Amino acid sequence: xxxxxxxxKYLVTQMGNDKSIKCEQNLGHDTMYWYKQDSxxxxxxxxxxxxxxLIINExxxxxxxxxxxxxxxxxxxINSLELGDSAVYFCASSPRTSAAYEQYFGPGxxxxxx
Amino acid sequence: xxxxxxxxxxxxxxxKEDVTLDCVYETRDTTYYLFxxxxxxxxxxxxxxxxxxFDEQNEISGRYSWNFQKSTSSFNFTITASQVVDSAVYFCALRTHNQGGKLIFGQGTELSVKP
Numbered sequence: 001x002x003x004x005x006x007x008x009k010y011l012v013t014q015m016g017n018d019k020s021i022k023c024e025q026n027l028g029h030d031t032m033y034w035y036k037q038d039s040x041x042x043x044x045x046x047x048x049x050x051x052x053x054l055i056i057n058e059x060x061x062x063x064x065x066x067x068x069x070x071x072x073x074x075x076x077x078i079n080s081l082e083l084g085d086s087a088v089y090f091c092a093s094s095p096r097t098s099a100a101y102e103q104y105f106g107p108g109x110x111x112x113x114x
Numbered sequence: 115x116x117x118x119x120x121x122x123x124x125x126x127x128x129x130k131e132d133v134t135l136d137c138v139y140e141t142r143d144t145t146y147y148l149f150x151x152x153x154x155x156x157x158x159x160x161x162x163x164x165x166x167x168f169d170e171q172n173e174i175s176g177r178y179s180w181n182f183q184k185s186t187s188s189f190n191f192t193i194t195a196s197q198v199v200d201s202a203v204y205f206c207a208l209r210t211h212n213q214g215g216k217l218i219f220g221q222g223t224e225l226s227v228k229p
Binding site for chain 2: 031033035040041042043044045048055056058088090092094096097098099100101102103104105106107108110
């Protein structure tokens with residue numbers, strides 16, 4: 001019954017590795033997002049997809065590449081991981097891109113780069 | 115530019131005290147939406163409330179209440195008779211139509227309710 005799910009919940013890896021985080025929503029929403037929460041708890045948008053189309057791409061390094069195979073899934077692939085990538089990554093979804101709708105968040109993936 | 119400021123980084127209260135979390139926002143848009151989210155120690159983000167810019171009515175939900183004042187660009191959140199389970203980080207956020215629907219978050223206020 002989980003609305004927005006993410007896997008894995010924890011990810012520990014070494015610098016230079018490539019890793020992926022998966023997100024799935026079963027709410028029938030059209031829009032999905034990735035947010036990054038840094039060590040000071042600050043939350044910032046990274047990407048947004050609407051019906052598999054990229055609509056927001058904030059100033060995120062090219063090492064981060066989102067992929068949306070269908071509107072229920074939005075995955076995040078990170079190449080050549082760096083220490084500064086350590087953070088909690090949240091996936092979210094909302095019915096539409098309209099600002100009128102709240103966003104529902106997944107449980108987060110805590111990425112630790114050593 | 116769109117911005118949300120939560121000036122209180124940390125607040126500590128004793129159980130049963132009332133506490134108000136401040137939120138000040140900036141936007142030039144006339145239509146916008148304000149949100150509060152709760153992040154308990156377990157880490158998930160829980161939606162609490164949405165308020166649109168045309169509705170300045172205050173809202174009460176149990177021990178929670180929200181005071182929206184456009185004149186001061188504030189959307190404050192009050193917890194009455196706080197409980198230990200209210201301990202969490204609370205985020206205020208702004209969303210406008212011309213930003214692709216992204217949420218712009220404040221820095222968060224960490225509330226600690228002690229027994």
